[in-house]
Amino acid sequence: MSADGLVVLPIGSNDTLIWGMTNAERLRRICVAQGLPMGTAVDGSALLVDLGYVFDPAWLRIMAGRPGYAVTRGGVPVIAHVTPEAPDPSALIPIVQEEAEIENHALRKRERPFMERLTPATVPAIERASYLGSYKGVTDVLTKYLWPEWAFHLTRLAARWGLSPNQITAIGAVFCVLATVAFWYGLYWIGLASGLIMMVLDTVDGKLARCTITSSWWGNIFDHGIDLIHPPFWWYAWGVGLVAYGRPLPDPVFCACMAAIVGGYVVQRLIEGAFIGLFGIHIHVWRRFDSQFRLITARRNPNMPILFAFLAIGRPDWGLEAVAIWTIVSLGVHLVQLAQAFLMRSIGRPVTSWLA
Secondary structure, three states: OOOOOOEEEEEOOOOOEEOOEEHHHHHHHHHHHHOOOEOOOOOOOEEEEEOOEEEOOHHHHHHHOOOOEEEEEOOEEEEEEEOOOOOOHHHOEEEEOOOOOEEEOOOOEEEOOOEEEOOOOOHHHHHHHHHHHOOOOOOOHHHHHHHHHHHHHHHHHHHHHOOOHHHHHHHHHHHHHHHHHHHHOOOHHHHHHHHHHHHHHHHHHHHHHHHOOOOOHHHHHHHHHHHHHHHHHHHHHHHHHHHHHOOOOOHHHHHHHHHHHHHHHHHHHHHHHHHHHHHOOOHHHOOHHHHHHHOOOOOHHHHHHHHHHHHHOOOHHHHHHHHHHHHHHHHHHHHHHHHHHHHHHHOOOOOOOOOO
């Protein structure tokens, strides 16, 4: 029983599998993740959940705070927050899912959380909807436009094989190391191929965790820790590999590139963290420009096409120099963004997300 006596009560049954699990198991995982106990009978306040429907986990959290309301799909109450004062689900105040829109702070976007009737015929569409619903609204250009379809099919396959998000992260880490070694020895095409696999799997693990409701503290640390630490090693290995490739940079140029790329990367991440701490939002969701610039700012994924393009013309050395220049430009943009936010605060104007 939760602190306020609220329990979740599944209504009905459904044998149709979604992401490799029954709807009852999916609901159980959502309840565990949100700290809501499941019950077998109404004894006070309860969330009555129709297992004939599947929905974004956000709906359960929303409805837990809405006693006397029911979210409906096609006029059918799917999640009803009944109380001793309002025990009849059909008499509750309706929230029409087809018209509702909320702000998802975790995924940095406004959205209408999905809710659909679960049948064998609707599973493909529901899995796609839940997968796309887990995508960040503000991210880099590759993750937003190139990876989704590839990663969707890999996520479905991983779910059906029973692979965990941490196992996907571990496989990605192996390819991350392979890419680093390949870059070090000037085997750039092998390194790029390994890096591509790692970058796609870096999308799959997070989507698998959200779609199968298996996110964990350790998994988050494992995934984000690798993401945060490995990029400078890739860029350094790329620079060292220029010797084996036959296009070495002069020592002063190499050192300058490393200072720009590694130093710029670290300072950008510090600015992003400081912005959250100072203003309570991600720097990339403040204004429309900030979200658009996130598509191409000097991070791992936007940097890789730069390296690829110059390698394609046989000049990986120019690629490293281009990444260094772009990192400095991106750092300059971040510094201006931070300064503008301080200015807005100083004149009494709020710093809020344009997506809110």
